[in-house]
Amino acid sequence: xxxxxxxxxxxxxxxxxxxxxPGRLFHLxxxxxxxxxxxxxxxxxxFASSMAPGDFVVGGGNFGLGSSREHAPTIIKIAGVSAVLxxxxxxxxxxxxxxxxxxxxxxxxxxxDEGDELEVDLSRGxxxxxxxxxxxxxxxxxxxxxxxxxxxxxxxxxxxxxxxRLK
Amino acid sequence: xGKTLAEKIIGEHVGREVVAGEIVVTPVDVCxxxxxxxxxxxxxxxxxxxxxxxxPQQTVLxxxxxxxxxxxxxxxxxxxxxQFARKTDCYVSEVGDGVCHQVINEYYTRPGDIVIGADSHxxxxxxxGALGTGMGSTDVAIGIALGKTWLRVPESYRFxxxxxxxxxxxxxxxxxxxxxxxxxxxxxYKSMEFCGETIENMEMSERLTxxxxxVEAGAKCGIIFSDKKTRAYLIxxxxxxxxxxxxxxxxxxxxxxxxxxxxxxxPTISFxxxxxxxxxxxxxDCQDVKIDQVYIGTCTNGRxxxxxxxxxxxxxxxxxxGTRLIVVPASRSVYQQxxxxxxxxxxxxxxxxxxxxxxxxxxxxxxxxxxxxxxxxSTQNRNFKGRxxxxxxxxxxxxxxxxAATALKGKIADPREVIG
Ligand code: SF4
Numbered sequence: 001x002x003x004x005x006x007x008x009x010x011x012x013x014x015x016x017x018x019x020x021x022p023g024r025l026f027h028l029x030x031x032x033x034x035x036x037x038x039x040x041x042x043x044x045x046x047f048a049s050s051m052a053p054g055d056f057v058v059g060g061g062n063f064g065l066g067s068s069r070e071h072a073p074t075i076i077k078i079a080g081v082s083a084v085l086x087x088x089x090x091x092x093x094x095x096x097x098x099x100x101x102x103x104x105x106x107x108x109x110x111x112x113d114e115g116d117e118l119e120v121d122l123s124r125g126x127x128x129x130x131x132x133x134x135x136x137x138x139x140x141x142x143x144x145x146x147x148x149x150x151x152x153x154x155x156x157x158x159x160x161x162x163x164x165r166l167k
Numbered sequence: 168x169g170k171t172l173a174e175k176i177i178g179e180h181v182g183r184e185v186v187a188g189e190i191v192v193t194p195v196d197v198c199x200x201x202x203x204x205x206x207x208x209x210x211x212x213x214x215x216x217x218x219x220x221x222x223p224q225q226t227v228l229x230x231x232x233x234x235x236x237x238x239x240x241x242x243x244x245x246x247x248x249x250q251f252a253r254k255t256d257c258y259v260s261e262v263g264d265g266v267c268h269q270v271i272n273e274y275y276t277r278p279g280d281i282v283i284g285a286d287s288h289x290x291x292x293x294x295x296g297a298l299g300t301g302m303g304s305t306d307v308a309i310g311i312a313l314g315k316t317w318l319r320v321p322e323s324y325r326f327x328x329x330x331x332x333x334x335x336x337x338x339x340x341x342x343x344x345x346x347x348x349x350x351x352x353x354x355x356y357k358s359m360e361f362c363g364e365t366i367e368n369m370e371m372s373e374r375l376t377x378x379x380x381x382v383e384a385g386a387k388c389g390i391i392f393s394d395k396k397t398r399a400y401l402i403x404x405x406x407x408x409x410x411x412x413x414x415x416x417x418x419x420x421x422x423x424x425x426x427x428x429x430x431x432x433x434p435t436i437s438f439x440x441x442x443x444x445x446x447x448x449x450x451x452d453c454q455d456v457k458i459d460q461v462y463i464g465t466c467t468n469g470r471x472x473x474x475x476x477x478x479x480x481x482x483x484x485x486x487x488x489g490t491r492l493i494v495v496p497a498s499r500s501v502y503q504q505x506x507x508x509x510x511x512x513x514x515x516x517x518x519x520x521x522x523x524x525x526x527x528x529x530x531x532x533x534x535x536x537x538x539x540x541x542x543x544x545s546t547q548n549r550n551f552k553g554r555x556x557x558x559x560x561x562x563x564x565x566x567x568x569x570x571a572a573t574a575l576k577g578k579i580a581d582p583r584e585v586i587g
Binding site: 016019028042069142 | 319
């Protein structure tokens with residue numbers, strides 16, 4: 001996989017799936033491109049209209065807590081975000097990110113500020129903050145998740161392999 | 168080596184001993200999706216040409232979140248669920264049947280099962296001695312089609328709860344207290360296991376409330392042993408044969424053990440906008456908090472016992488004129504019993520708006536969306552910003568008793584002052 005480059009959009013701690021894909025837009029769930037126009041609206045209303053494809057969502061602790069709605073990482077991906085970085089993730093959201101083919105990266109996001117130019121190299125496990133000229137490392141995913149991510153998500157993975165392969 | 172409940176249940180499924188930290192592929196017993204997550208699950212299966220169900224008798228598609236449908240887009244989603252069910256022989260739980268986590272535990276979950284659901288509160292099934300866990304649409308879609316999933320065997324936190332609740336204090340106060348103590352990510356990836364005399368003494372209604380909220384501390388599941396109360400619950404729902412006793416081994420390994428004295432717990436409230444932002448009712452912040460809407464219902468506290476507690480407080484009285492009261496029974500059978508025994512008549516007489524079984528206003532789609540600047544005190548499990556349909560509103564979480572007391576007073580009120 002080639003390195004991803006873009007600008008950081010900073011969010012605080014405890015960004016919930018209600019911030020990302022609120023229940024009041026429930027009727028747009030079967031119209032994901034439309035729902036994606038509202039991504040993260042209740043955390044930063046200007047985000048969806050101002051971000052550029054390739055940019056990064058950078059959160060604090062417990063990113064993605066709350067509901068199991070896979071629509072949340074899906075619309076982050078559809079909006080063109082290359083990866084979500086956070087100090088920690090809620091369990092279901094993390095798993096959903098990988099399942100929809102959106103890299104979720106656990107690193108020290110205190111070292112990233114709004115607007116910093118970032119480069120992420122998944123295979124080396126590195127985030128390069130080009131603005132601050134520092135490198136952050138992140139832990140590798142369990143092998144099963146790496147495979148799912150490499151195939152572009154769980155549906156593609158199962159389509160290709162027909163089953164789960166742990167090795 | 169001794170096993171926790173999570174290790175036992177997963178080990179039985181994969182046919183060998185497992186320990187926390189391992190990743191396994193395991194068969195699943197029960198799968199559920201709801202009308203918010205099901206359409207995406209179905210689409211994913213269609214995309215990869217895998218529209219089938221490995222165990223259709225144990226796969227349920229719930230129409231509960233937007234039910235009855237308030238908009239055509241959602242009605243169309245419901246059609247998609249019904250069509251998939253016809254094609255695969257899965258079961259549709261229809262408009263008015265109730266909230267997924269109530270119905271699945273009334274009629275499907277057995278002790279020792281693995282239940283996966285495209286809804287975060289699937290952990291509710293832990294109350295019956297099952298491992299229930301929430302996942303996304305694609306994970307559950309694959310679980311439905313193949314009858315299996317992959318899991319990491321979780322480490323477990325044990326909560327030993329002892330002592331008797333003071334009058335006016337309930338399981339909801341205990342679990343809010345525990346989440347306040349742990350924090351909203353205090354048990355991320357872990358299995359919370361509840362035990363001790365207070366849990367032994369709880370009826371299933373209260374155990375379901377405990378397990379339901381495990382995910383609010385970030386946990387993968389919240390499991391309780393099965394015992395004679397589990398058995399009685401299964402018998403009451405015509406499923407006595409599904410019972411088996413399941414307990415963790417005495418020498419199981421827990422990453423942490425917490426001891427909680429239930430007799431010290433006071434009525435507890437979560438303040439906006441996070442569940443772990445708790446205060447007990449005697450805290451000064453609970454003084455003079457005006458409440459515009461009280462909601463009693465949901466998979467956390469919409470059971471018969473909950474409605475009875477509220478009715479006991481509201482009997483022969485009227486809600487405060489400045490506070491509307493919404494009541495939604497969690498399932499058709501709860502509704503039926505509450506109707507027959509007169510509980511709903513009491514609530515209606517006290518000025519409640521009683522609505523069709525389902526999620527009600529919990530997730531901000533319909534039936535009680537809040538206005539700008541309004542405050543709601545709800546018996547639900549979550550109070551995130553925007554949760555009830557308006558990011559400019561405020562949600563407080565509490566027990567049904569606190570909710571009923573609040574409906575009477577028009578502001579956050581201590582249930583101990585109004586129970587007889
Ligand atoms: S009642 Fe609320 S928390 Fe429970 S399943 Fe419905 S929306 Fe989710």
